[in-house]
Amino acid sequence: MRRDTRNRLLEAAEGEFTAHGYPRTTVTRIAASAGVSVQTLYLAWGSKRELLRGYLESALAGDAASPEDAITRFTGLSPRERLVELADLVGEIAERAATGWRLYRDASAVDPDIAADWDELQLLRHRLIARVFEDIPATALADGLTPKAAVDTAWTIASPDSHDLLVRRLGYAPGEFRDWMARTLTAAVLAPDSGADTTM
The missing domain is CATH 1.10.357 (Tetracycline Repressor; domain 2)
Structure with a gap:
């Protein structure tokens, strides 16, 4: 999976998580915000939880x-x-x-x-x-x-x-x-x- 797709999904997840909180954020909304399919999201990250982990790790690492x-x-x-x-x-x-x-x-x-x-x-x-x-x-x-x-x-x-x-x-x-x-x-x-x- 291309790095830019993973990064787009991270950016979309950040916006959705911040706006709606983790429990109310859906993979459908994250995928739509990133301009990709839900299948692409799962191929890139595996799950909503992995996206949250990826977002936090990216922020921590700088x-x-x-x-x-x-x-x-x-x-x-x-x-x-x-x-x-x-x-x-x-x-x-x-x-x-x-x-x-x-x-x-x-x-x-x-x-x-x-x-x-x-x-x-x-x-x-x-x-x-x-x-x-x-x-x-x-x-x-x-x-x-x-x-x-x-x-x-x-x-x-x-x-x-x-x-x-x-x-x-x-x-x-x-x-x-x-x-x-x-x-x-x-x-x-x-x-x-x-x-x-x-x-x-």
Whole structure:
């Protein structure tokens, strides 16, 4: 199946999912919006669920070739710089993927397969944050905080729900959200005297 057909279907799915939500969106409407037959949709993507997954993965990836590529952004940064960079990365991803996150979360309540996908995506997010933290020495962490607890704390703060609450519900601008996340991550995870000039 040609790449442009798959991409047209992704664009159509994004519009339909955003307008109608996952449960009320039909493959017939997606196919019509993309200008293809329902059979072509199934040949290209297999199912409505796979289209939703493809849409979210595309939004999450952006220009990166793979999620692992994002880790290179943290090379040589001090603990504080790493958390500021993490806040920037989460903000960038959220601007692309906020709608996909919300659709996936809502669809997981009605589709057990999507719920399993959503759980896996959250665990993947946890693993990537653990990679960001793996070179931060325990001595740089807040008093009494273990490396595992630091990762768990950052995973919770840097979550799709935080973006949804602050940006969609309270009207934070993207820059305000990033500033909040950088401040909150630093205060929650790092010792007060962990200097920004200690590179990894």
